[in-house]
Amino acid sequence: MAATVLAIILQRNLYSVVVLAGVYSFLMATVLVALDAVDVAMTEASVGAGISTVLLLGALHLCGGEEAKPIHRPWLPLAVSLAVVAALIYGTLGLPAFSDPQSAPHTHVVPRYLKQGPQETGVPNVVTAVLASYRGYDTLGETMVVFTAGIGVIALLRRVRRRKEPER
Amino acid sequence: MRREPVLRVVGKLLIPYTLLFALYVQFHGDFGPGGGFQAGVIAASAIIFYALIFGLPAARRLVPDAVVETMGALGALIYLGVGFAGLALGGNFLDYFVLDADPVAGQHRGIFWVEIGVLVTVAGVMLKIFYMFAGRGHGLDER
Amino acid sequence: MSFASHYSYWVTVLLMVAGLYIVIARGNLIKKLVGLSIFQTSVYLLYIAPGKLIGGTAPIVSDLFKVYSNPLPHVLILTAIVVGIATIALGLAIVVRIREAYNSIEEDEILQADQGADRGAGA
Numbered sequence: 001m002a003a004t005v006l007a008i009i010l011q012r013n014l015y016s017v018v019v020l021a022g023v024y025s026f027l028m029a030t031v032l033v034a035l036d037a038v039d040v041a042m043t044e045a046s047v048g049a050g051i052s053t054v055l056l057l058g059a060l061h062l063c064g065g066e067e068a069k070p071i072h073r074p075w076l077p078l079a080v081s082l083a084v085v086a087a088l089i090y091g092t093l094g095l096p097a098f099s100d101p102q103s104a105p106h107t108h109v110v111p112r113y114l115k116q117g118p119q120e121t122g123v124p125n126v127v128t129a130v131l132a133s134y135r136g137y138d139t140l141g142e143t144m145v146v147f148t149a150g151i152g153v154i155a156l157l158r159r160v161r162r163r164k165e166p167e168r
Numbered sequence: 169m170r171r172e173p174v175l176r177v178v179g180k181l182l183i184p185y186t187l188l189f190a191l192y193v194q195f196h197g198d199f200g201p202g203g204g205f206q207a208g209v210i211a212a213s214a215i216i217f218y219a220l221i222f223g224l225p226a227a228r229r230l231v232p233d234a235v236v237e238t239m240g241a242l243g244a245l246i247y248l249g250v251g252f253a254g255l256a257l258g259g260n261f262l263d264y265f266v267l268d269a270d271p272v273a274g275q276h277r278g279i280f281w282v283e284i285g286v287l288v289t290v291a292g293v294m295l296k297i298f299y300m301f302a303g304r305g306h307g308l309d310e311r
Numbered sequence: 312m313s314f315a316s317h318y319s320y321w322v323t324v325l326l327m328v329a330g331l332y333i334v335i336a337r338g339n340l341i342k343k344l345v346g347l348s349i350f351q352t353s354v355y356l357l358y359i360a361p362g363k364l365i366g367g368t369a370p371i372v373s374d375l376f377k378v379y380s381n382p383l384p385h386v387l388i389l390t391a392i393v394v395g396i397a398t399i400a401l402g403l404a405i406v407v408r409i410r411e412a413y414n415s416i417e418e419d420e421i422l423q424a425d426q427g428a429d430r431g432a433g434a
């Protein structure tokens with residue numbers, strides 16, 4: 001994945017950048033399956049590599065496919081990026097170790113969901129049970145976000161058809 | 169692309185199976201990975217595939233703009249309807265266990281309708297966004 | 312704390328900063344949006360990696376398995392993925408409108424056109 005991201009940074013032809021982004025998305029979905037996140041992997045593969053690529057290609061068709069040569073030297077952004085890397089790595093030293101059953105995410109409310117979720121909702125897939133039943137409000141908000149995005153795109157991109165009669 | 173025989177044949181084979189797979193993912197979201205979002209995106213991508221091969225006007229005849237826009241709003245209304253049904257039948261907003269005599273069956277019913285709402289909204293919105301982007305360059309957008 | 316126990320966080324940090332670098336260092340608007348989506352996917356990794364238990368399985372309850380990975384981050388990240396694509400779709404719509412208004416999607420040329428218009432209007 002690091003190689004794909006490096007190629008995306010250095011490539012200037014935008015069509016290949018879009019294809020590389022789709023490849024990156026599929027690789028991320030594979031990593032997510034290795035981390036046991038099967039629902040998330042399916043969503044990331046279909047949304048990231050499917051719809052995202054289609055929309056980027058549609059926008060590229062309307063905008064032109066080459067990136068101009070950068071005229072500024074990239075020293076300041078590189079310095080800022082390295083400083084951010086150092087700060088974040090220092091911050092992650094305090095996070096729990098990989099696969100630690102006693103760490104904070106695995107205690108508190110999750111054992112209750114795993115034990116009583118299938119009994120209370122009758123649905124073996126705990127992710128669907130939590131998404132649709134225990135945290136149904138969040139999913140309502142997410143559906144509203146998708147709907148708003150659709151309205152936003154319609155508002156930005158529609159053209160009002162002028163009446164033909166006055167032009168005759 | 170309409171004239172390429174390979175693309176047309178492969179499209180005619182794949183598109184019905186993709187739509188069927190979207191329905192499978194939707195209804196088996198309870199027992200395996202899946203659910204409303206994945207199914208909505210897969211259904212939209214089947215119609216997008218049809219539009220890529222047979223042309224945007226053909227896809228617009230198949231699924232007109234009015235239908236797509238209505239789908240986007242209808243799914244959100246279904247979700248809210250389930251919420252208000254919970255309110256009307258005695259529980260709090262978005263309570264599922266009041267929807268049936270048996271609380272677990274009520275949960276099943278609530279989750280089923282909520283996922284249908286999500287599927288309809290996501291498929292409608294993704295398809296409408298594709299129509300807007302694809303129709304912009306050729307003057308095929310309307311309204 | 313060893314290298315293996317925090318390796319996933321460092322991968323996340325590197326991907327995040329790569330996305331950030333694309334957003335701040337490249338002038339092309341569509342490339343910035345691709346960098347933004349790379350940034351978002353690195354955040355998904357940040358949430359899901361601590362939820363994994365070695366020897367566990369996907370959080371679908373069945374009689375054959377005893378240890379499950381944490382389902383709660385999966386729910387959050389499902390929402391985050393869908394919101395991310397809503398953002399990218401709206402961003403691309405704005406880029407298309409900018410292209411039609413300025414005939415370019417390079418940040419430098421757009422800023423020059425704006426400053427030229429301001430100077431012309433103020434003079």
